[in-house]
Amino acid sequence: MKRNLRFKFFFIVAVILVCIYGIIGLPKNKAELIANWHNSIHLGLDLRGGTYLVLQVQQQDAFNDKAGSDADRLKDAARKANVPFSDIEVDDAKTLQDATKVAITVKGVPAPQAGTFRGVVSEQFAQWLLTPQNATDYRLTMRPTESLKMWQQVLSQSKNTIDRKINVLGLSEATVQQRREDADSELLVQMPGVDDPARVKQIIQTAAKLELYEVKGGPYASREEALGQSSGILPPGTKLIGSASTGASGSGGGVYLVARTPVVRGPDIRDARPEQSQSTNGWQTGFVLSQDAAKRFAAFTGANIGNRLAIVLDGKVLEAPSIKSQISDQGEIEGAASEQDASDLALNLKAGSLPASVIYEQENTVGPSLGADSIRDGFYAGIAGVLAVIVAMLVYYKKSGINATLALILNAIILIACLSYFGAVLTLPGIAGIILTIGMAVDSNVLIFERIREEVRAGKAPLPAVDTGFNKALLTIIDTHVTTMVSCAILFLFGSGPVKGFAVTLVIGLAANVFTAVFVSRFIFDWELSRPKPVAALSI
């Protein structure tokens, strides 16, 4: 019996030491102690302050873009193969659900050339499925496997780009992940400690799609005037782009008629940086193009001196300067309102453009003051609750109440250590979970003590009474813990964020509780009873 007890004693001490090490490590002084404590307890967003965002990637943008560029390539390919056609147009997808249904319509391919046309499509446009509409018209839609691939690609590219943007901002603890495993298009961004969510949201949301277009006409005062110039229908291969509302550079304002496909696209930009402008006294953003793009750009600007070039950012014309000479790989975007603006734009250009725009579906921002208050409130509530429980146990069960209190304290230590070891995040509901665990932990002790009391009342001696009490209560304890753990497990699996934190702390607390109530409490009783001075009656 003695050896058993000693073994148990060392085991319990070992557990305590491991837990304390997990929480505060091996500090050499007070500052390190506090630092370790802060490091081991990861505070959730609602306690630390920060932002939680769910965004939906508008896949249809990317699909429409691809259809657009493929349509242009198809035109070139058809011309090269001497296949006449009257029209090749893109049937844009308007919503996210329809993104994969984007289609290219081809009209007016004469029946004799049908075979050649099919050949061209199957060779160079294998991603598209060709469906004839009638003798001369066709419709190309994306193959399901290809569209699925592209969907995933756009999603992961968006995720990586946003990740990069956030990293460049210096938010090292921020995480970006896909919200769910299924084919949805949602990303979850968590940014602890961010106190200026508006700026971050702005940066994320800026697709920073920079495109340079050949200007065919404009600026017109409005869309109607532009259409009026070409008798109501746009000339083939062109589109209208409005300009950004503030014409800071002076050449903005109105609507421009531009070529349908841009000369330079976002991915062509290799670098960007804010610069102090030579001419004006403000800031501008300089950018550098990649090799291939530089060649294309040089060819274009060389052939178009005197014409105008539209610099389009996120679908709005920023400025439309005239091309004075051949430009190959460098350019500037003028008119930034401040250094911060120029540098934000450079950041966006550098991090790469988002392949599609994003809209926000959910945001939860907790300011740091609320976080601090929540911790304080949770702390006071916890202390009040624990004290109430300890006092009640001592009053009601006398000396055995001390057993319960010791077990309770050990419970708390194990719980916090587990949170630290698992790297679990403590949220406000998590604190509530800890407080609840205290309340429920006491239940096991009560069950056992009540049984022991019954046995004592029935006339048993202390040792057998304790024995029987523990044995009989064990089954009930397991039953009750399992049911609560089941509901916690379900909460964990299907809940999100703070609710998960609650489930985690409750489950760990209950598991720790089985250990402390059954093993540790029992040990303390046994130890008390095995002392040389015989115990006449249990203080319970």
Add this chain to the structure above:
Amino acid sequence: MEIFKQTNFDFLGKKWPFIILSLVLTAAGLISLAVNGGPRYGIDFNGGALMDVNFIKRPSAEAIRSALHKRLTGEIEVQEVANSQEVLISTNARDEKSLQAVRSDMIATLNAAFNSDTGGKLDIENAGQTALADRLRDPLAQAGAALSDDRLQALANQIANYRDTHSGLVRNLDELSAVPGVTPKILGVIKQECFAGNFNIRSFEFVGPKIGADLRQQAINVVLIALGAMLVYIAFRFEWIYGVAAVIAVFHDTIITIGLFSIFRKEIDLTVIAALLTLVGYSMNDTIVTFDRIRENLKLQVRGSFTHIVNLSINQTLSRTVLTSGLTFLTALSLFLFGGQVLNGFSFGLVVGIIIGTYSSIFIASPILIFWQNVSERRHRGRGTPVFESRPRTSPNKPVKNVKPEKTVKAVK
């Protein structure tokens, strides 16, 4: 100290007042739900935006509402938080377009309405640390108090910390002289560049319609699955009728709790669902402890009718039930009183649920067992195959209070 030495209350005899109480509460809850068109969902389930604003001196809710009404679509609701200068502003505008801009719109409107003309200065109550540092950098240099980037960041950090530990509000810029690192010269620059606004945005939350629908579905799934899982577990550990009785009791608890939320006009959000699940687990606990006792007593072949055995079991576990409920109630109550505004709905649900959960084990679950026992005995009496295996009674027939004659029973498992 021992309160319940050897009690012998006839709980089941006195069950009717409590059953009626339950029915009344359930009815009240259901009527409230019907009148109000369902429970009051928080934005987690309804979609919309919620902003928590702390004022130095809180204007009237009406003033806030009318100021916002001019600029924001949808219904604006302004709720004052008791014992503080905080308000919760919510709008239920549900379409995605208006939700994208709602945060900046709200802030702009509040600024225009409640911050006097600032002349372009930075609002120190809501400034981020980086913005504060950026704003002060050049003016500090001009005033001859230039700081290195690191020290400037540290200063901004200190100022922000001071503000955040004072509920997010700096009432008067002079207070900042208490912040380490703020010399009189620096304070002068701060006064030149910043102003102490009238409010601080504590938190902001918005849920788009798609996510709202997702969360609603999730919540329903979670509750149903949890109930189902527990039914399975209990049916496995006891007989299935015990499982049904426990689940009905838990159902009763949940409905009354939701009804009470409706009566007190409290919002139901995700944390409240977590509280509901917790009290489901807790109520199950309670019921299981009682059932365990009943099963044990049946195994011991304690003499007496089934009702008598159930009564005895309840009495035996009474001490434990009251004490545990009492203590858990105490911890939930301390959460409710001291836990702050964010957990208010959660702790209310727990406080109410614990009380209801406790009495439901005694006055709902057990009577269901007995009722079922009676029903199945009546059904099987003619056929001679009882629900519970019976053994011949050895004591003479005693006249019992109940009208229906009952046999002595013994558990099958």
